[in-house]
Amino acid sequence: MSSYTALLSHLHRPSSASSPPLPTLQGLIVHHLSQLTPSPTPLAAAIVSSPLFRPFSFAKLDALSTSFRHAVHAKLRLLKDEPTGLFSTSLNARLANWSTSLLKGLEGGHAITRLACCSGLLLGLEDILPKLPAKRPDVKSSVEDELILAFADVIDLFISSDSWGKQFQPISEGGEDALTLPLIISSPALLVVPPEKIVALPLQQMLSLVVRATTQAFVHGAFISTFSSYLEFNPEFKSEAPIYEEINAIASSHAMVHMGSLSKLCSRSISLYVDYRPKLALPPVHETFRALETIARKVEAGWLNSGLAEANEESIAPATRPLVTSVWAIFKTLLFCTIMITEAGLSTSVYIPPAFSHSSAALALTTLRTFSHLAFVIEKFGGAGYGAFAELKRCFYLALDVLANNPDESEQFVKGLCDEMWSSGFASTHPMQRAKKAFALSAIEQLVSVLSPTTIQTIILPFCSSHLSDYTHRGEFESAHSVVLAIFSSRSKRIVQDASARLDDPLTLDSAFTERMVPFYLQCLIENSSDERLNVTQLRLAFAVLVKSASLTRDPALAWLCISSILATCKELPQDSHRRHRLHLALISSLPSLPLALLPQALSAVKDAIDGTRDDASRKELVEALFQEIMENVGDAEKEYVVQWWRERRVEWSIVGLDPAVRDGERSGTNGSDIVSRL
Numbered sequence: 001m002s003s004y005t006a007l008l009s010h011l012h013r014p015s016s017a018s019s020p021p022l023p024t025l026q027g028l029i030v031h032h033l034s035q036l037t038p039s040p041t042p043l044a045a046a047i048v049s050s051p052l053f054r055p056f057s058f059a060k061l062d063a064l065s066t067s068f069r070h071a072v073h074a075k076l077r078l079l080k081d082e083p084t085g086l087f088s089t090s091l092n093a094r095l096a097n098w099s100t101s102l103l104k105g106l107e108g109g110h111a112i113t114r115l116a117c118c119s120g121l122l123l124g125l126e127d128i129l130p131k132l133p134a135k136r137p138d139v140k141s142s143v144e145d146e147l148i149l150a151f152a153d154v155i156d157l158f159i160s161s162d163s164w165g166k167q168f169q170p171i172s173e174g175g176e177d178a179l180t181l182p183l184i185i186s187s188p189a190l191l192v193v194p195p196e197k198i199v200a201l202p203l204q205q206m207l208s209l210v211v212r213a214t215t216q217a218f219v220h221g222a223f224i225s226t227f228s229s230y231l232e233f234n235p236e237f238k239s240e241a242p243i244y245e246e247i248n249a250i251a252s253s254h255a256m257v258h259m260g261s262l263s264k265l266c267s268r269s270i271s272l273y274v275d276y277r278p279k280l281a282l283p284p285v286h287e288t289f290r291a292l293e294t295i296a297r298k299v300e301a302g303w304l305n306s307g308l309a310e311a312n313e314e315s316i317a318p319a320t321r322p323l324v325t326s327v328w329a330i331f332k333t334l335l336f337c338t339i340m341i342t343e344a345g346l347s348t349s350v351y352i353p354p355a356f357s358h359s360s361a362a363l364a365l366t367t368l369r370t371f372s373h374l375a376f377v378i379e380k381f382g383g384a385g386y387g388a389f390a391e392l393k394r395c396f397y398l399a400l401d402v403l404a405n406n407p408d409e410s411e412q413f414v415k416g417l418c419d420e421m422w423s424s425g426f427a428s429t430h431p432m433q434r435a436k437k438a439f440a441l442s443a444i445e446q447l448v449s450v451l452s453p454t455t456i457q458t459i460i461l462p463f464c465s466s467h468l469s470d471y472t473h474r475g476e477f478e479s480a481h482s483v484v485l486a487i488f489s490s491r492s493k494r495i496v497q498d499a500s501a502r503l504d505d506p507l508t509l510d511s512a513f514t515e516r517m518v519p520f521y522l523q524c525l526i527e528n529s530s531d532e533r534l535n536v537t538q539l540r541l542a543f544a545v546l547v548k549s550a551s552l553t554r555d556p557a558l559a560w561l562c563i564s565s566i567l568a569t570c571k572e573l574p575q576d577s578h579r580r581h582r583l584h585l586a587l588i589s590s591l592p593s594l595p596l597a598l599l600p601q602a603l604s605a606v607k608d609a610i611d612g613t614r615d616d617a618s619r620k621e622l623v624e625a626l627f628q629e630i631m632e633n634v635g636d637a638e639k640e641y642v643v644q645w646w647r648e649r650r651v652e653w654s655i656v657g658l659d660p661a662v663r664d665g666e667r668s669g670t671n672g673s674d675i676v677s678r679l
Contacts, residue, residue, distance in 0.1 A: 007032060008046055014051055029064075029067040040098065040101055044101070046105075047067075048105065048113050055170075068120030069123045069127070070120075072121060072124025072128060075098055091132060092139055103146050118150050119147065119185055119190075148193065155209060159208070176254065180217070180254065203276075203281070220295060220298070247330070256333060270341065278352040286362055288341065289342060290366055296334070300374070303376065304426075332380075338371075346364060346367060364402035369416075372439055375432070378435070379434075397446065403447070411451060414444055421440060444460060444483050481534065488549035515555075519561065525539065525542050526566070531582075540586050540588075541589070546590075547590040556597065556598065559594055563601075567605055591606065600641075609622065
């Protein structure tokens with residue numbers, strides 16, 4: 001009996017005893033689909049109607065899709081080896097005729113089987129498209145159309161709400177989810193279909209099914225809720241416990257393994273739905289975001305109650321560590337899935353008509369609340385701020401930008417974050433509390449410019465103050481300083497952008513608040529000027545922002561208070577103190593922030609600091625820092641005076657080799673005096 005006859009026999013009358021394994025069957029299908037002449041239509045019809053692939057399973061559908069994908073590659077090799085003449089049809093035409101023959105054979109088959117075959121066929125054509133003589137995408141156009149029709153039929157199978165329709169829903173093998181299987185198999189192919197064809201599908205139903213499969217994969221967040229009842233921190237922990245089976249089943253499920261493809265399909269559905277039908281899309285998209293928030297909230301609560309949130313690796317018994325590793329793999333998958341889906345919704349909501357702007361703010365608010373629940377996971381990737389990986393950073397800042405356009409929602413969000421931290425009932429040193437607070441501070445920093453003065457004074461500053469000197473936890477320590485600097489910076493920008501703000505803006509005119517704020521933070525910076533606290537760059541930036549804000553108040557004496565405090569502190573420190581040198585650098589960084597009236601005294605103090613420094617390397621660093629500030633940061637109004645002062649000091653510093661302008665001129669091939677003149 002020939003291999004083709006044997007293949008047909010197995011397809012029509014499958015027997016568990018005589019049927020070859022799936023890899024063998026897959027090889028036979030690939031061979032005969034590519035070799036069969038004059039047409040593969042009968043074989044394709046036999047494959048799509050074969051009971052061999054039912055009840056459905058991932059292994060069967062994956063083998064079916066892979067067979068058609070590999071058959072495309074095999075057919076291309078055969079077509080290239082065929083002799084051609086002047087009047088022979090082109091390679092593209094022959095390949096298109098072959099794929100059309102396959103599609104004819106798939107007519108009338110079960111929707112899921114057709115979907116698997118079309119997915120493999122389209123992916124195969126996508127693979128070989130760059131290898132064709134003329135890279136014409138129309139070779140796969142008919143396959144894309146058939147794939148869309150098959151997927152629409154699958155949607156109809158699962159979207160039916162009546163009992164009659166549910167009777168015809170497909171049966172899966174071994175408890176596998178019948179909905180998830182076709183979504184996993186088809187998602188890579190659907191991602192390469194042009195948008196104008198995807199929108200022909202019922203996008204709301206499509207999104208609903210993909211979200212249902214995604215939330216089911218994470219058991220709606222309930223997989224962690226019973227964790228604490230099983231965990232034991234001792235060597236006698238038994239791996240046969242039910243929690244082991246539950247967690248491993250979730251972590252190794254087909255949906256979890258292919259969550260990347262499912263998330264991409266979900267994000268593409270959201271993007272196209274919002275682009276083409278924003279009025280209809282926003283409610284179901286918001287519902288999707290809320291579903292993710294619900295999962296994240298349950299995961300956070302379950303992990304917090306498990307006891308493992310406070311545990312380190314050494315306190316966990318070796319037998320338990322594989323289980324914890326699986327749990328963290330699920331957490332990370334949930335985070336990446338959330339980022340991919342929410343970014344799609346946020347990025348498209350930016351372009352919707354202004355009438356729906358409230359919906360954009362709601363999406364951003366839900367996204368940020370979801371990230372807040374997952375803060376303990378985000379912390380493992382460097383936090384949500386500047387240290388985050390690119391995708392998280394883009395989604396986080398996009399959500400904040402969208403939310404900042406709605407000051408009322410921003411106020412409520414910030415108050416909610418702070419109230420949640422204050423009323424949590426957990427110690428502030430709890431790892432999850434620290435991660436959540438670091439996230440809150442990163443978010444607040446970006447929203448300071450739209451918050452009211454009352455919120456800043458009564459909520460934000462008390463929320464930050466306890467972390468401004470606690471450098472043992474770097475995340476909260478640095479984030480708290482960033483928030484305070486953002487407060488100063490936003491005030492300064494508003495004054496610079498609107499000169500009338502001095503007269504009618506309560507935020508900039510609240511001198512009582514300013515007089516309390518500047519001295520308080522000045523003392524805080526002085527205390528944090530030692531090595532193990534703020535680094536040199538952070539300290540210099542902080543003093544520059546503080547002095548700038550103080551200079552723009554109605555009482556410029558506040559700016560000189562900052563300078564005099566630095567000088568007074570330096571006098572109390574030893575000559576060779578590294579902290580003294582750091583404060584001198586901070587003093588130099590503050591010069592561009594001073595008004596012209598205070599510059600003579602400040603420059604005189606800087607000269608005394610440089611001349612009084614004994615270490616040559618430190619003196620050179622101070623002079624170079626001063627030159628850099630004059631070159632790049634001093635404003636136009638003060639430039640003339642500062643340049644004249646520099647020329648007078650430059651002569652004496654050049655004698656001892658401390659003139660960076662000369663060295664800069666030597667490096668660039670220009671005269672040092674030319675550089676000074678450019679100032």
